[in-house]
Amino acid sequence: MIIDDRLNIFINSVHREFPEEITALEKKALEDGVPIIRKSTQNLLRFMLLMKKPAKILEVGTAVGFSAILMAGICEDCTIDTIEKYPPRIKEAKENFERYGLNSRIRLLEGDAADILRELDGSYDMIFMDAAKGQYIYYLEDIIRLLADGGVLISDNVLQEGDIIESKYAINRRDRTIHQRMREYLYAVNHDKRLESTVLVEGDGLTLSIKK
Numbered sequence: 545m546i547i548d549d550r551l552n553i554f555i556n557s558v559h560r561e562f563p564e565e566i567t568a569l570e571k572k573a574l575e576d577g578v579p580i581i582r583k584s585t586q587n588l589l590r591f592m593l594l595m596k597k598p599a600k601i602l603e604v605g606t607a608v609g610f611s612a613i614l615m616a617g618i619c620e621d622c623t624i625d626t627i628e629k630y631p632p633r634i635k636e637a638k639e640n641f642e643r644y645g646l647n648s649r650i651r652l653l654e655g656d657a658a659d660i661l662r663e664l665d666g667s668y669d670m671i672f673m674d675a676a677k678g679q680y681i682y683y684l685e686d687i688i689r690l691l692a693d694g695g696v697l698i699s700d701n702v703l704q705e706g707d708i709i710e711s712k713y714a715i716n717r718r719d720r721t722i723h724q725r726m727r728e729y730l731y732a733v734n735h736d737k738r739l740e741s742t743v744l745v746e747g748d749g750l751t752l753s754i755k756k
């Protein structure tokens with residue numbers, strides 16, 4: 545948590561509730577230990593979706609389909625392609641899409657995001673990046689190619705619980721690679737001439753980028 549817990553609880557308490565079917569799915573995912581977007585990120589996504597009104601969304605990192613179902617409920621006319629590689633989560637996401645009647649609007653792309661992104665074409669009005677944090681930097685070229693002009697890229701968990709500001713020597717040896725790669729990613733999205741980006745201290749840190 546980057547911001548104070550009490551402040552976070554307070555902010556969550558003033559945000560408008562999500563529909564019952566969304567909170568039920570959130571509760572089940574959290575009980576099962578599935579890493580899904582936080583409440584404040586749900587709220588930010590809702591705001592961005594209502595503002596941008598994307599027709600086509602790409603999500604990298606489906607898990608059990610929580611954020612895809614949330615997005616589909618907000619943008620009732622949009623279609624979503626979402627990528628997941630972990631078979632048990634693919635199975636559960638498929639069951640959830642079926643249960644929520646979203647099979648015609650959500651397409652689950654099964655496999656490693658690096659391979660799928662390389663092969664994918666078309667253009668997306670919004671891309672939500674929420675998979676392996678150490679891989680974002682390697683996905684970026686394909687993400688920019690797949691983003692429509694004026695399209696929005698939202699990248700989650702970019703501040704690593706605040707550890708991003710620490711020297712690499714203060715980071716556990718096993719986390720140093722991901723720490724270094726996330727710093728490279730933050731530099732890249734903020735300096736790539738095709739994008740205009742901002743970093744938000746929200747949840748675990750998010751970047752918002754627009755393709756110019």
Ligand SMILES: C[S@@+](CC[C@H](N)C(=O)[O-])C[C@H]1O[C@@H](n2cnc3c(N)ncnc32)[C@H](O)[C@@H]1O
Pocket residue numbers: 579580581604605606607608609610611612627628629630633655656657658674675676679
């Ligand atoms: C944080 S979870 C996604 C949560 C989801 N967006 C939500 O809020 O409901 C990240 C997911 O990305 C998947 N993932 C990680 N690396 C991946 C890769 N290289 N290719 C495809 N999926 C990957 C993980 O299996 C995990 O389910």
